[in-house]
Amino acid sequence: MSTPPTSGPQPPDRGEPSAAERRRWRQYLADEKAEAATYRYLAERRQGEERDILLALADAERRHEEHWRQLLGHEADKPTRPSLRNRMLGLLARRFGSVFVLALAQRAEGRSPYSDDPSATSAMAADEQIHEEVIRGLATRGRTRLSGNFRAxxxxxxxxxxxxxxxxxxxxxxxxxxxxxxxxxxxxxxxxxxxxxxxxxVSVRSQRELLEASRPTQVTLSAAKSLDIDANELVLVYRARGMSREAAEHRAAERMGLFTCDCDPSLSLWPEKMEEAAGDDHESVGTGIGAAxxxxxxxxxxxxxxxxxxxxxxxxxxxxxxxxxxxxxxxxxxxxxxxxxxxxxxxxxxxxxxxxxxxxxxxxxxxxxxxxxxxx
The missing domain is CATH 1.20.120 (Four Helix Bundle (Hemerythrin (Met), subunit A))
Structure with missing residues (x-):
């Protein structure tokens, strides 16, 4: 059973709709069906959270579709082609399913006519505005993934x-x-x-060298056993690396083998995590030869x-x-x-x-x- 078309106030009953209104409603219906299909095509090429979001958008477009079906009645099944823009979006989604399609969909949602059409509910107009922000968020993920290479x-x-x-x-x-x-x-x-x-x-090599120079060394492993426990210079090391005093004291206690402190264990920063973070920095920068x-x-x-x-x-x-x-x-x-x-x-x-x-x-x-x- 289909869900209700929308929540919120319904458009007022203005009597028998004109032929122009019915044509416009059929166009809206065809476009909603096409947009729902586009989101389903995109969802097929994604997994996890992104897939769930796109399927939820498709369901929302289906609710809008039901609204126009109710207004059209028996004319809802009269064939009408989606707009050229929506046909192109569907074609691109089936063939590519990339961030380019999401960017186009974002612009399409932003140009929704529902806010100026008395036949659409205020909830539907609000939906389209929210959909634009949802698509913007999904597209931003893709833009972030390719921004460096794309800029170059x-x-x-x-x-x-x-x-x-x-x-x-x-x-x-x-x-x-x-x-x-x-x-x-x-x-x-x-x-x-x-x-x-x-x-x-030169730019990439210099950046990698700067990252390498900033990467913490493991000198604390060898020096910790000889340090004055009361002075505990290790706290200064970790505070210089950007830790809070509480986190620095906890980390220093770990290094010196003092695991009886009352610090929050979640403040621990294990060496392997530091190594992994440094490796991620180098990977994001890339290699000098590849960039050249x-x-x-x-x-x-x-x-x-x-x-x-x-x-x-x-x-x-x-x-x-x-x-x-x-x-x-x-x-x-x-x-x-x-x-x-x-x-x-x-x-x-x-x-x-x-x-x-x-x-x-x-x-x-x-x-x-x-x-x-x-x-x-």
Missing amino acids: AVFGANDGLVSNLALVMAIGATGVSSTFILFSGIAGLLAGALSMGAGEY LSSFCFFASGAIIPVLPYLFGMGGLSAVVLSCTLVGIALLLTGGVVGLLSGASPVKRGLRQLAIGLGAAAVTYALGLLFGTGPA
């Missing part, structure tokens, strides 16, 4: 796109040959990619795009226009992905990336015209 990928690719496009535009505007522009672009690609790789290697290779590849993947027209023998204004077009498409895509994952408008983020990239290219192109010999 977007930053590297975008840097390659903008810097090499600016270089190619500046040199091309001076009127030099297409061959010279090509080799300049390739030199810019290699120089930038090597610089990015070297910078990431990733940065090199991401930068090169972006920097090769402005050079493509010249690689295929083009030159002059046509090569400039095609190079800008290709880079513009790539900037729109990277900006759109950033907007999607951040829960913001992909269009706005894409246009922002486009404006920044092409703006930098326009400035360098103007400088090339100013100091060069004119177009080839």
